[in-house]
Amino acid sequence: MTARYITTPIYYLNGTPHLGHVYTTVAADVLARYWRLTGADVMFLTGTDDHGQKVAQAAHEAGESPQAYTDRLSIVWREMSDRVNASYDVFIRTTEERHYKAAQTLWEKLEAAGFIYRDVYAGWYALRDEAYVEEADIVDGKAPSGAPVVWVEEPSFFFKLSAFQKPLLDYYEAHPDAIGPVGRRNEVISFIKGGLRDLSISRSKFDWGVPVPGHPGHVMYVWIDALTNYITALGYPDTHTEDFKKFWPESIHLMGKDIIRFHAVYWPALLMGAGLTPPKRIMAHGWWTNRNEKMSKSVGNVIDPFQLIDTYGLDPVRYFLMREVPFGQDGDFSEPALIGRLNSDLANDLGNLTQRVLSFVHKNAGACIPTPGEFTPEDRELLAKAAHLHETLHDDMAVQAFHAYCQHIWEVIGEANRYVDAQKPWSLRKSEDPADHTRMNTVLYVLMEVIRHAAIYAQPVMPSSTGTILDQLAQADRTFEGLKTPLKAGVFLPEPSPVFPRIEVRLR
Ligand code: ME8
Secondary structure, three states, X not given: OOEEEEEEEEEEOOOOXXXXXXXXXXXXXXXXXXXXXHOOEEEEEEEEXXXXXXXXHHHXXXXXXXXXXXXXXXXXXXXHHHHOOOOOOEEEEOOOHHHHHHHHHHHHHHHHOOOEEEEEEEEEEEOOXXXXXXXXXXXXXXXXXXXXXXXXXXXXXXXXXHHHHHHHHHHHHXXXXXXXXXXXXXXXXXXXHOOOOOEEOEEOOOOOOOEOOOXXXXXXXXXXXXXXXXXXXXXXXXXXXXXXXXHOOOEEEEEEHHHHHHHHHHHHHHHHHOOOOOOOEEEEEOOEEEOOEEOOOOOOOOOXXXXXXXXXXXXXXXXXXXXXXXXXXXXXXXXXHHHXXXXXXXXXHXXXXXXXXXXXXXXHOOOEOOOXXXXXXXXXXXXXXHHHHHHHHHHHHHOOOHHHHHHHHHHHHHHXXXXXXXXXXXXXXXXXXXXXXXXXXXXXXXXXXHHHHHHHHHOOOOHHHHHHHHHHOOOOOOOOHHHHOOOOOOOXXXXXXXXXXXXXXXXX
16 A cells, blocks of 8 residues: 655744744645545654754743743644644654654664764854854855854764765665755755765753763754654654554655755765665745745744634635645745635636536536436546546646646636536526437536536645535545546435635725
8 A cells, every 4th residue: 555654844832833834734734635535544744843942042031941831832833733624643742752762762873873973063053043054154144044143162963974975965866756846956966966064963052952862961953853753753763663664764754945954965864874764755845925035933024824714714725825836936925816816716716616506406407416418529528637637636746736736626627617608508408408408417417527526636725615515516435536436416415505705805
């Protein structure tokens, strides 16, 4: 059986969730739901990154101990996942006992293999990014991300990252799909080709982290501990658990492009050093910006996703996030764009089509799925387009092209809208000729078959609204497999009601 392990980054607890975080979580959820519908065995992991200096500082500012603060904030983040209807299987926290064990064992393996040595780190550190910054990369006294830097000088353990330049290049050469999109892959490869410096992997000036085994006074650099979460959740250090055997390395790590280097350089090197296989795919999406500036907790220019959800509904917001911006590219958030998209794609294209067809059937075709007559070439063409979605959508999901996934479904919905206008079932109804009535039934049947396909394929993106459409179509089997069996005629339908209301914008 196909296995898919889908992960979001674990989020820092230095603030509350904004639209950017919701974006990654929703994308991961869409992927998880899609693969489940194909019949694959799926594990979807998300959670929180409880450690590090940034989080300790946030706790301090809140006047709480790091433990109490992270206990409180972690719930807020978990609620975010629930509010966006993320179907996660595991919500992990890096303060869990099992995670300490995993991170410490990984460390011990690396140490035993000779990849860790003790020295002194003297250099720049960007607290906001929890990242070491090279002197050469500092622009106007700041990290390339714009984050302020501070000088850090402390005894530290180092990981021999430099030893992994060739193994990483060989790995990426042999696995061209391991990093997406292609532009990011090229960036990572040229970064590795530029030479890798050993990485400081412990901090000794504060203690909010996983203790370094056997070396009191040191805690792990937060990224080392954080990355390990992906295998903690599978049972590591036990590599013989059912989950580990099934899901490692069948992973798709989703994240924003800000943290691709940690995932595509450090993480595979750490795994290789510990004798484990690198993740199968690392997929980086772009940034949501607000007036062209990256939305960020630390910058404070964030869009509140919950306000949007309260105003427009969860599924419409999920759809907008997935459809509006090609996954991998940046997108500037604007409420008019959101409203435009919801009115055109949801209220007009899918909503109207469904409502028109179902209420017509309710009034004029005995409120049940009509029995079709002979199909015309136009009918066959439209039915074939719906049936062919299967392969197209599979290809889209294989590369996490969520925008294309939606676009392809909506192309067929557009065809169905053109078809209904051309076939005019309302005129056929008025005719005295019984052949026209049969034709009307055929047209309605074809339309309902297309709506069934669209709703079933759109489930990963809008689980609840598509559920309502499928209820109105009286469809119990909502699997992709079920689409291989043609829509059954003669089934009674409940009274329809509109699923996607039009958003009226009041002029101020
Ligand atoms: O980096 N647009 O956590 P984090 C799109 N703890 N996505 C955005 C975004 C934006 N403006 N802002 C944030 C960390 N994100 C580490 C991860 S993983 C082992 C450790 C999303 O709380 C995006 O997915 O800073 C980004 O990668 C993530 O939030 C960063 O979350």
